[in-house]
Amino acid sequence: MSTLNITVSPADDLIDVPRRIVVTGAQPGELVQVASRTVRAGAVWRSSARFVADTAGHVDLTLAPAVEGDYAGISAMGLLWSQAPEQPGRRELFHADVLQPLTTSLEASGASGKAEAELIQRLSGDGVTRREVREQGLVGTLFLPAGPGPHPAVMILNGSGGGINEPRAALYASHGYAAFALAYFKAPGLSDYISNTPLEYFEKGLDWLRASVKPLGDFVAISGQSRGGELVLLLGATFPQKVSAVLAYVPSALVHSGQNACDPAIGREGPTWLRDGKPLTHQWENNRHASWAPFDDGAPPHRHVLAMLTALQDKEAVAKARIPVEHIDAPVLLLSATDDGSWPSSIYSKMVSDKLDEVAHPHTVEWHDYQDAGHAILFPYVPTTQISYAHPVSKRISTGGGEPAANAHADKHSWHHAQEFLRNAIGAHLARSAQPSRKEVP
Known part of the structure; x- marks a missing residue:
């Protein structure tokens, strides 16, 4: 017995x-x-x-x-x-x-x-509701917490795998946020590829979220990982008055080309983002040192970061492709990994942090760089063992890098700090909103 x-x-x-x-x-x-x-x-x-x-x-x-x-x-x-x-x-x-x-x-x-x-x-706590969004050309899912609100809001953007990041949005809603997971490719009614994505689409998403949920204090944060991390920094810099906080997971400091998620008809060196119908300058454009060979050559799994490092050698091309993060008018959280196999998120995060420090950014800037972790930083407590994978668009066998234990630590630590960062950002936002404007001061 x-x-x-x-x-x-x-x-x-x-x-x-x-x-x-x-x-x-x-x-x-x-x-x-x-x-x-x-x-x-x-x-x-x-x-x-x-x-x-x-x-x-x-x-x-x-x-x-x-x-x-x-x-x-x-x-x-x-x-x-x-x-x-x-x-x-x-x-x-x-x-x-x-x-x-x-x-x-x-x-x-x-x-x-x-x-x-x-x-x-x-992923979903008691009382959390899920609503599919298919209006005004937007494709996504809105999760709302229990209770009447108002709730602070977060818009969640995926990376080069595309689709709708419902798991993260559901968990955000379980912690009291109106969470809008917005797809921008590889979802019903949208392109299968990231190429030529207009930034105005995300501006419409921000406007729709505000109008739909009427968030607490008009607070709308944006959170994205990988290409989504690049994107949230870009959106914060492009639409500063519409973004209340930026959470950038394994981001880029630069505008990138279509890369693994490109439309094959356009190619991986074609543009990703459009503004007013015009492509934004990206790091591969007229780059004298950029080479795909370190990524393409050899046996799988391939390390995409090796090609990205060649592009960083052309300082002039890098300067032209740099995201003007100094235009962001909100707190910024940067989460990177030292063994990122997809791109050098530690180097990129340092570039962002250094620029914001240089211009004496008036809001909080936090940067957490995870030793021996890889590109996939999620939340606790989930498996972290599947480091090599076939890219969801290109199908190329690649490695995101990192060790399982280090990845698990990054998942846990980053989620804790993301929650703390958002609480502090909301508090600071509400405090600023409560201050009388100069016209109101007697």
Whole structure:
């Protein structure tokens, strides 16, 4: 008869809430294995690790180091971030319906027997509503928190994979934000490619969001990762009066060409962004040193960053393609990674931070650079093991870089700071709004 027992606390909560997983009933010094199994978008993901029971016969994953298995050392949620898919190549972490929770089965086993428990992670909290948006030419999904509001708003933009970032928007709504995940390509009714995307489309999105949800204090932040990180800096600089805060995940300091997400008819050196119908100058344009060879050559997985580094050698081309971040009139959060395999987000973030420091930017600027992490910075607690992938548009096998443990740290740390950054940005915004204008001062 088994004497083992395993508990999870809390057993059912939002995905970013850490859990305490504890096994009891083992013999002191007994080797106990804990295994996890999660079905994600129809695919099975698994992990396991072994631990030594303490003198009371307990294994508390917040205290006990993994001595064997899919991760090493102490990590309370290591069984989640170290998961890998049974079927190679599967990368979808969430169900297509983000309102459906992820259920992880845990099994503890050892000489003292077996025990099972469940851990439930939700992207969408109680009362969060989801609404598809297909109006004024916009394609996206609006998530609203429980309660009448008004709520501060966030517009969320994806990167070169395109589509609608519903998971991040649902989680933002679960934390009290009116969250609008806006697609701009690779979504119903839109182009399959990033090439020739007009910035006015995003201005319309900002205007629609304000008119639709009437946010608290007229606060609308923008959050984007990768090409979306480039984009939110560009939007903040282009429409400064319409952006209340900028959250740039693994961003670029420069305007880039279409690259892996380009329309093949236009090519990867063709333009990405249009303003008033005219293409914005990008870093590959008339660049005397830019070369795709370091990315194209050799066996996969390919490191896109190697080509991007060649383009940085032409200082004149870089200067012409630089995003004028000094025009941003809002707090800025930069999140980068030292082993970014897609592009040099650490170098780019430093360029942005240095420019804002040079001009004495009047708002908060935060920069967090994650050692040994890669391009995929998301939120806790999700698998971080699938580093190589086929690009969603070009299908080229590439690596985002980073190590699973470092990526997991970046996920956790960045999300904590993003929440804190937004709270502080809202507070500062509301305080400025409450100050009387010069005309109102008696």
